[in-house]
Amino acid sequence: MxxxxxxxxxxxxxxxxxxxxxxxxxxxxxxxxxxxxxxxxxxxxxxxxxxxxxxxxxxxxxxxxxxxxxxxxxxxxxxxxxxxxxxxxxxxxxxxxxxxxxxxxxxxxxxxxxxxxxxxxxxxxxxxxxxxxxxxxxxLARSTASxxxxxxxxxxxxxxEPDISTNKWKAEVILHRHLEQRAADRVLNPGRFKGKPNLGRLAAKHPEPSSRRGECFASSRDTSSKFCFSSTWSGAAVSFKEIKVHQPVRRSLVNY
Missing domain, CATH: 1.10.418.10 (Calponin-like domain)
Incomplete structure (x- = not known):
């Protein structure tokens, strides 16, 4: 040596x-x-x-x-x-x-x-x-929690010391110290831990005009049907067809 x-x-x-x-x-x-x-x-x-x-x-x-x-x-x-x-x-x-x-x-x-x-x-x-x-x-090179x-x-x-409770307590102490260190890193380096927006957040939103929200109109072919634009959809309009069903009245089988 x-x-x-x-x-x-x-x-x-x-x-x-x-x-x-x-x-x-x-x-x-x-x-x-x-x-x-x-x-x-x-x-x-x-x-x-x-x-x-x-x-x-x-x-x-x-x-x-x-x-x-x-x-x-x-x-x-x-x-x-x-x-x-x-x-x-x-x-x-x-x-x-x-x-x-x-x-x-x-x-x-x-x-x-x-x-x-x-x-x-x-x-x-x-x-x-x-x-x-x-x-x-x-x-970036520091250990993860595991x-x-x-x-x-x-x-x-x-x-x-094979006691499960003792080893669990030791692991919790280590994890707590690791989380405290991570919290201190976030304070010192806030820019590194700032989340980046995904494509969904970056995409431009084009809200539907308020005049068409909830608008309904009758079909030219079937007067008993009408189409409605949903007011909860902020993108392209989605149509829903309302159908009215007429059921025949059943006669009672009981003779009075």
Whole structure:
């Protein structure tokens, strides 16, 4: 791993990157969000400071959800022996590869083990969503409502917490935040969201003269019939023929 890589691309401060290289880990991480999600590298880092409590060979290198949960559960138990702890929200966000969670996790581990503070670090109150990334995109390239839910509600979250009500609530929170962002975009860019008239609206309207609306006249061939122009049709006149039917009177079959 080259240290010429800027912290902007990795999400880590340069001092944290130098510290990680000094530990001579078993493999070089390339993607913070992916490589630190299962907890194996975190356990290996902690073993450099507490070798008796963090035995690297007892941790799984797998990337399945069950492997991640076992590793992190073991890490939390070992940290408690040293009166150390990591925020549960950061751990869960790292397990599910949420944006910014793994970066914050590594920096928290660095602070705990070295007693050094890092400047300009995003606080633990982050909700670990892609909102910051979406705001950097042009309005046309931003996620739709369904894409926003897919990006911010991972499949591993649903597997870890299969309760339908909980997952429904999470989806509603994401959707509400997305709609709020769309509403803000409409205020900032009203011209882009202005609807365009269709051909029907653009077509010229020629209303029928009022003198012919509801006008009726008799047929020259049949005096019992007459034609009427509808007063509700604004375009071409439509004629309706009125036909009078004379039915014979039926005689009563009852003799008086």
């Amino acid at each position: 080259s240290f010429a890589k800027s912290p902007k691309n990795t999400g880590l401060q340069r001092e944290v990157m130098k510290w990680l290289q000094s530990l001579e880990l078993s493999f070089h991480w390339r993607n913070v969000r992916r490589d630190f999600s299962n907890g194996y590298l975190v356990a290996e880092i902690l073993s450099r400071y507490y070798p008796q409590d963090f035995l690297v060979h007892s941790y799984d290198k797998g990337t399945s959800l069950s492997a991640k949960q076992r590793n992190w559960s073991q890490i939390e138990r070992s940290l408690q022996k040293q009166n150390l702890h990591l925020m549960k929200e950061i751990i869960d966000g790292s397990i599910h590869c949420k944006p910014g969670a793994a970066e914050l996790l590594v920096q928290e581990v660095y602070t705990i083990l070295t007693n050094r503070s890092i400047r300009d670090v995003e606080g633990p109150e982050s909700d670990f969503t892609d909102q910051e990334y979406q705001e950097l995109l042009p309005t 894409k926003a839910i897919k990006n911010n509600l991972r499949i591993t979250e649903i597997m870890a």
